[in-house]
Amino acid sequence: xxxxTSPALLKELDELVYVRRRLKSGITLYHTGSHCHSLYVVKxxxxxxxxxxxxxxxxxxxFYMAGEMFGFDGIADEAHMCxxxxxxxxxxxxxxxxxxxxxNPDLLRLQHHLxxxxxxxxxxxxxxMMLLGSMHGEERLAAFMLNLSHRxxxxxxxxxxxxxxxxxxxxxxxxxxxxxxxxxxxxKIPGPGAVRCTSKRYYDS
Amino acid sequence: xxxxTSPALLKELDELVYVRRRLKSGITLYHTGSHCHSLYVVKxxxxxxxxxxxxxxxxxxxFYMAGEMFGFDGIADEAHMCxxxxxxxxxxxxxxxxxxxxxNPDLLRLQHHLxxxxxxxxxxxxxxMMLLGSMHGEERLAAFMLNLSHRxxxxxxxxxxxxxxxxxxxxxxxxxxxxxxxxxxxxKIPGPGAVRCTSKRYYDS
DNA sequence: CGGCATCTTGAGTTGGGTCAATGGTCGTGG
DNA sequence: CCACGACCATTGACCCAACTCAAGATGCCG
Numbered sequence: 001x002x003x004x005t006s007p008a009l010l011k012e013l014d015e016l017v018y019v020r021r022r023l024k025s026g027i028t029l030y031h032t033g034s035h036c037h038s039l040y041v042v043k044x045x046x047x048x049x050x051x052x053x054x055x056x057x058x059x060x061x062x063f064y065m066a067g068e069m070f071g072f073d074g075i076a077d078e079a080h081m082c083x084x085x086x087x088x089x090x091x092x093x094x095x096x097x098x099x100x101x102x103x104n105p106d107l108l109r110l111q112h113h114l115x116x117x118x119x120x121x122x123x124x125x126x127x128x129m130m131l132l133g134s135m136h137g138e139e140r141l142a143a144f145m146l147n148l149s150h151r152x153x154x155x156x157x158x159x160x161x162x163x164x165x166x167x168x169x170x171x172x173x174x175x176x177x178x179x180x181x182x183x184x185x186x187x188k189i190p191g192p193g194a195v196r197c198t199s200k201r202y203y204d205s
Numbered sequence: 206x207x208x209x210t211s212p213a214l215l216k217e218l219d220e221l222v223y224v225r226r227r228l229k230s231g232i233t234l235y236h237t238g239s240h241c242h243s244l245y246v247v248k249x250x251x252x253x254x255x256x257x258x259x260x261x262x263x264x265x266x267x268f269y270m271a272g273e274m275f276g277f278d279g280i281a282d283e284a285h286m287c288x289x290x291x292x293x294x295x296x297x298x299x300x301x302x303x304x305x306x307x308x309n310p311d312l313l314r315l316q317h318h319l320x321x322x323x324x325x326x327x328x329x330x331x332x333x334m335m336l337l338g339s340m341h342g343e344e345r346l347a348a349f350m351l352n353l354s355h356r357x358x359x360x361x362x363x364x365x366x367x368x369x370x371x372x373x374x375x376x377x378x379x380x381x382x383x384x385x386x387x388x389x390x391x392x393k394i395p396g397p398g399a400v401r402c403t404s405k406r407y408y409d410s
Numbered sequence: 411c412g413g414c415a416t417c418t419t420g421a422g423t424t425g426g427g428t429c430a431a432t433g434g435t436c437g438t439g440g
Numbered sequence: 441c442c443a444c445g446a447c448c449a450t451t452g453a454c455c456c457a458a459c460t461c462a463a464g465a466t467g468c469c470g
Contacts, residue, residue, distance in 0.1 A: 051331055051332075051334075051335045053335060053339065057339045058339075059331075059334055059335040059338045059339050061331045061334055061335075072323070072324050072327050073324060073327050073328045073331060074324070075320050075321055075323075075324035076321050076324035076325040076327075076328050081328045081331065082331060100320075101313070101317055108306075111316070112306055114320075115280050115305075115319075115323070116280055116281050118277070118280075118320070118323045118324070118327065119277050119278060119279070119280035119281035119323070120281040121327055122277050122278050122281075122323065122326055122327055122330060123278045123281050123286045125327060125330035125331065125333075125334065126256055126264075126266045126278060126286065126287060126330065127256075128330075128334050129256075129264055129266055129330065129333050129334060129337060130256045130258060130264040130266075132334060132337035132338050132381060133264045133337050133378070133379075133380070133381030134258065134262045134263075134264050134378075134381065136425075136426095137425075137426070167447095167448070167449090168448075168449065168450095169448085169449095173338070173339075174338075175338070176337060176338030176339065177426075177427090178426075178427060178428085179448090179449080179450095180426085180427075180428085180449095180450080180451085181425085181426055181427075182449095183449060183450055183451080184426090184450080184451080186449090186450090187450070187451085341457075341458095342457075342458070372415095372416070372417090373416075373417065373418095374416085374417095382458075382459090383458075383459060383460085384416090384417080384418095385417095385418080385419085385458085385459075385460085386457085386458055386459075387417095388417060388418055388419080389418080389419080389458090391417095391418090392418070392419085
């Protein structure tokens with residue numbers, strides 16, 4: 001589920017970066033419907049993207065951590081199709097779309113990387129469709145934790161000791177379950193090493 | 206959920222097309238894991254893409270009809286991440302990836318179109334995540350039919366009289382429900398005008 | 411006409427939703 | 441420093457939508 005970027009790519013991307021922006025926890029970066037002029041890369045912190053259904057239901061479509069790129073949904077119609085919110089104090093790099101459109105032909109390789117990143121997002125989404133469409137609660141949560149573990153590991157953090165920056169409700173929204181269900185599974189599944197507390201949410205796997 | 210292509214774009218895409226390929230109903234175009242060298246556009250017929258879970262469970266991730274492009278998932282790692290199968294006798298255009306990578310700078314607009322198409326696939330996937338994560342059976346089926354209706358309409362067919370080329374089981378796989386549930390909902394929901402038969406599966410909405 | 415695949419329908423079970431109560435954590439202000 | 445309130449997480453009791461299992465029914469094709 002991650003949208004990884006290789007260090008090399010990150011460096012190249014840096015050249016495209018226009019500005020950075022700091023976001024306090026809970027602040028919205030962009031809203032559904034607003035004009036889309038940029039893509040974003042998480043520099044520090046944690047970002048969620050969510051879709052709002054008319055009747056108030058929401059579905060979280062992604063959690064993004066340092067090094068991961070998001071905002072691809074806005075390219076189609078030049079308007080964001082979801083809302084993105086910081087889960088904790090965060091910093092994002094802003095990459096103006098015009099720079100991508102008028103990209104220097106020399107940077108063709110970068111162009112190609114962008115295709116790959118978008119493709120990876122699509123693969124991730126298909127994985128989520130599989131998860132939502134044919135896995136049980138326990139499996140969903142397990143897959144989610146394993147995925148997080150992997151992403152932390154890649155970034156040099158312990159894959160065994162996860163700090164969940166999102167609330168139970170948000171996990172539920174992402175995995176298509178209610179808070180209570182998430183909570184019950186957390187209680188049931190974990191082996192002896194499990195630790196949990198609110199706000200700073202630790203978890204061993 | 207459609208990956209629409211404007212007529213203008215289709216024309217430009219034609220220049221990139223290497224060959225076409227006919228597929229008998231039930232034939233697999235590519236398998237998960239096989240090397241990915243192309244994208245595809247449905248010329249006639251109906252194509253499904255599905256993900257295979259280790260334990261035999263499958264999740265259909267998309268249905269594609271005339272004019273819609275698919276195969277974006279293969280770009281990330283140069284290997285297909287799903288399997289695509291013809292639901293009926295079909296014809297697809299094959300667009301070699303190398304042509305896209307070495308695209309003529311004059312066709313920058315085409316480049317841009319490709320980004321849009323991929324972005325649209327991402328938006329579609331997020332819609333599916335919303336559907337799978339927070340809608341009831343009835344709502345899912347309704348959304349599915351409305352979407353199909355819309356896509357047929359765009360292509361000049363009646364939006365009221367749909368010909369479903371996929372089986373109940375496939376609809377179920379796509380929408381995250383079992384065959385029986387799909388069948389029951391079909392029985393329950395439809396107004397008077399509903400017609401159904403096997404193989405040629407008609408449906409009024 | 412018979413065989414096979416698909417679809418429908420029924421009966422019973424269950425995973426997860428709903429509602430409601432409890433308890434923990436944190437931030438704020440007296 | 442402690443009391444209060446807001447927010448979050450957990451837990452229990454109950455319920456229902458969707459799953460499972462098991463027949464039939466229907467349509468397709470050789």
